[in-house]
Amino acid sequence: MSDTSTIRNYKGSRRKWSATTRRRFSCFLFVLPALLVILVFFLFPMLRSLQYSLTDWDGIGKEAKWVGLENFIWVVTESSFRQVFINTFYLIILYVPVLNVIALLLAIAVYNVGKVGNVYKSILFFPNVLSMTVVAFIWKIIYSYNGILNQLFRAFGLESLAQDWLGQAGTVLPAMSVSIIWFAIGYYLLIYLAGLYNVPVEIYESAEVEGVNPVQKLFRITIPLIAPSITINIILSTIGIITLFDLPFVLTRGGPGYMSETIALRVYSYAFVTLQTSYALAMAVILGIFAITITLIQLRFLRRREDVLL
Amino acid sequence: MRKKKMLGYHRRRKLLINLVMLLIMLALLMPLWYVLNNAFKAEQEIVRRPLVLRPQDFTMDSVIRAFRALKYPARFLNSSIILVVSCFFLVTLGSAAGFGIALSNSRFLNRIYTILVAIITLPFQLAMVPLIFMLKAMGLINSYLGIALVYTGWFLPFVIFLYTGFIRTIPKELEESGRVDGCSLLQSYWHIYLPLLKSITGTVLILRGVPIWNDLLVPMITLTRSTLATLPLKLFSFIGQYGASMTRWNLVFGGTFVVSLPILIVFLALQRLFIRGVVSGAVKG
Numbered sequence: 001m002s003d004t005s006t007i008r009n010y011k012g013s014r015r016k017w018s019a020t021t022r023r024r025f026s027c028f029l030f031v032l033p034a035l036l037v038i039l040v041f042f043l044f045p046m047l048r049s050l051q052y053s054l055t056d057w058d059g060i061g062k063e064a065k066w067v068g069l070e071n072f073i074w075v076v077t078e079s080s081f082r083q084v085f086i087n088t089f090y091l092i093i094l095y096v097p098v099l100n101v102i103a104l105l106l107a108i109a110v111y112n113v114g115k116v117g118n119v120y121k122s123i124l125f126f127p128n129v130l131s132m133t134v135v136a137f138i139w140k141i142i143y144s145y146n147g148i149l150n151q152l153f154r155a156f157g158l159e160s161l162a163q164d165w166l167g168q169a170g171t172v173l174p175a176m177s178v179s180i181i182w183f184a185i186g187y188y189l190l191i192y193l194a195g196l197y198n199v200p201v202e203i204y205e206s207a208e209v210e211g212v213n214p215v216q217k218l219f220r221i222t223i224p225l226i227a228p229s230i231t232i233n234i235i236l237s238t239i240g241i242i243t244l245f246d247l248p249f250v251l252t253r254g255g256p257g258y259m260s261e262t263i264a265l266r267v268y269s270y271a272f273v274t275l276q277t278s279y280a281l282a283m284a285v286i287l288g289i290f291a292i293t294i295t296l297i298q299l300r301f302l303r304r305r306e307d308v309l310l
Numbered sequence: 311m312r313k314k315k316m317l318g319y320h321r322r323r324k325l326l327i328n329l330v331m332l333l334i335m336l337a338l339l340m341p342l343w344y345v346l347n348n349a350f351k352a353e354q355e356i357v358r359r360p361l362v363l364r365p366q367d368f369t370m371d372s373v374i375r376a377f378r379a380l381k382y383p384a385r386f387l388n389s390s391i392i393l394v395v396s397c398f399f400l401v402t403l404g405s406a407a408g409f410g411i412a413l414s415n416s417r418f419l420n421r422i423y424t425i426l427v428a429i430i431t432l433p434f435q436l437a438m439v440p441l442i443f444m445l446k447a448m449g450l451i452n453s454y455l456g457i458a459l460v461y462t463g464w465f466l467p468f469v470i471f472l473y474t475g476f477i478r479t480i481p482k483e484l485e486e487s488g489r490v491d492g493c494s495l496l497q498s499y500w501h502i503y504l505p506l507l508k509s510i511t512g513t514v515l516i517l518r519g520v521p522i523w524n525d526l527l528v529p530m531i532t533l534t535r536s537t538l539a540t541l542p543l544k545l546f547s548f549i550g551q552y553g554a555s556m557t558r559w560n561l562v563f564g565g566t567f568v569v570s571l572p573i574l575i576v577f578l579a580l581q582r583l584f585i586r587g588v589v590s591g592a593v594k595g
Contacts, residue, residue, distance in 0.1 A: 030410030041463025
C-alpha cells in the first residue's frame with residue numbers, strides 16, 4: 001500500500017503513533033457512534049434477555065434470583081404451548097413455499113412481457129408500502145361473515161363455501177397466510193426479478209433454438225441460475241414469518257382461542273398483557289433460537305443445492 | 311419462414327401471459343378497490359353494493375369522521391417527527407460507520423463488520439423486553455428521541471451493511487487523492503463522499519423509512535401517552551374501540567384510507583425509486 005508515501009505528507013509524523021495506526025483509529029472514530037447505539041439499544045438488551053431468562057427477574061424488583069431453566073420449562077409445559085409451536089411451524093409451511101413459488105412464477109411472467117411489466121411490478125409491490133395495521137384491517141373485513149369474500153361465494157352460488165374464515169381453527173391460519181402473501185409478494189418478486197435480469201439472455205436464446213420447452217427451461221435453466229435469489233428469498237421469508245407481529249396481532253390477536261397464536265405473539269402477551277416478564281424473556285430466547293436454527297439449516301441445505309445445481 | 315413462425319409464437323405467448331396477468335392484477339387490486347370505493351359511501355351501502363360506487367351514493371362523510379376521530383394532523387405530525395429523527399440517525403451514523411469500515415484496512419473493523427452483518431437477522435423480540443425497562447429507567451419512554459433510538463439500534467446494522475457495500479464500490483484513489491490535497495478524513499467524508507451517497511441514501515430511506523412510518527409494535531410499547539400516538543397506532547386503537555366485531559365498517563374503511571393516503575401519494579410519485587431501492591438493497595443482501 002501507499003502508506004509509506006503518505007507518511008511523508010503528514011507533517012507531524014513524529015508523534016508516537018504511526019500514520020497507519022492513526023488512520024485506523026480515526027476510521028474507528030467514524031464507526032464508534034453507530035456502534036455505541038447498536039450496543040446500548042440492541043445488543044445489550046439482547047444479552048440481558050439471555051441472562052435474565054434464567055432468573056425470576058420481573059423488571060421492577062432489584063433482586064433477580066437465579067432459577068436455571070425454570071422459566072423455559074414453565075412456558076414449554078404450559079398447556080397451550082404445543083398449539084402455539086405447531087401454529088408457528090404450520091404458518092411457515094403455509095407461507096414460505098406458496099409465497100416463493102407464486103413470486104417466482106410472477107417474476108418470470110413480468111420478465112417475459114417487456115415494458116408492461118413495469119405496471120405489474122408497481123401493482124404487485126404496492127401493498128408492501130401499506131402499514132400492516134391497515135392491511136390487517138382490510139383483510140379482517142374481507143374475511144368477515146358479510147365480507148366481500150363470502151359475498152362473492154354467495155353471488156356465484158357457492159353458498160356452502162361462505163364461512164367465518166378467521167373464526168374457525170381450520171381456516172384461520174391459511175386465511176392469515178393469504179393476507180400476508182398479498183402484502184409481501186411484491187418484495188420477493190422484485191428480488192427474483194433482479195436475479196432473472198442477471199441471467200445472460202444468450203442462454204435463453206440458444207435454449208429456444210434447441211427447442212427446449214418452457215417447463216424444462218424453468219427447471220434446467222432458470223432455477224439453477226437464480227439459485228442465490230431463491231436462497232435469499234427463502235431465508236428472508238422464513239425469518240420474516242417467524243418474527244412477524246403486526247399483521248397477525250391486528251388480524252386475529254391469536255384467536256380464536258389460541259388457534260392462530262404464534263411464538264412472536266406470545267412473547268408480546270407475556271411481556272405486555274399478562275406482565276410475566278421472565279416468561280416473556282424465556283419465550284423470546286426460544287424465538288431467537290428457533291429463528292437462528294431454521295436459518296442455519298436452510299442455509300446449509302440451500303447452499304449445498306446451489307453447488308449441486310450449478 | 312421459421313423465424314416468422316417463432317415471432318408469431320412469441321406474440322401469442324406474450325398475449326396469453328398478459329391476459330393471465332391482467333386477471334391476477336384485478337384479483338390483487340380488489341382489496342384496495344374494496345377499501346377505496348367503500349370509504350366514500352354510507353354504512354348501509356357497503357354490504358348492499360360492496361364493489362360499486364354509484365355517483366348518487368358518494369359521500370365524504372366516513373373519511374371526514376375518521377379524520378376527526380383520529381385527530382389526524384396531530385398524529386401525522388407525531389409520525390413525521392419520529393420518521394425524520396430516526397432517519398436522521400440512521401443516515402448520519404450509518405454512512406459515517408460505512409465510510410470508516412470501507413476505508414480502513416484494519417482487521418478489527420472488518421471483524422466488527424462481520425458481526426454487524428450477522429446480527430441483521432436477529433429478531434427484535436429478543437431485545438424488546440429489557441429494552442423497554444431500560445428506556446423507562448432512562449426516561450426515554452413517551453419520547454420521540456427514545457423511539458428513534460430504538461429504531462436506530464435495531465436498523466443500523468442493515469444500514470451500515472448497505473453503506474459499506476456501496477462505499478466499497480467507490481475507487482479508493484478518490485480518498486487517497488483527497489488526502490494528498492490535505493483533506494482530513496472528516497473533510498473527505500463530508501466534501502467528497504457524502505455527495506456521492508445520494509442514491510444509496512435513497513435506498514436506505516425507502517428500505518427502512520417505510521417500515522418505521524408503518525410500524526405498530528414499537529410505538530405500541532414505547533408510546534403509552536395517547537397524544538404521542540402515531541398514525542398506525544391511533545388507527546389501531548380507534549378501530550379497536552368498535553370491538554372485535556368491527557361493526558362500523560364505514561369508519562374502518564375511511565380510517566384505513568386516510569391513514570394510507572400519505573404513503574400512497576409518495577409511492578405514486580416515486581414508484582421507480584421504490585422499486586430500484588428494493589432491488590439494489592436485495593442484490594447486496
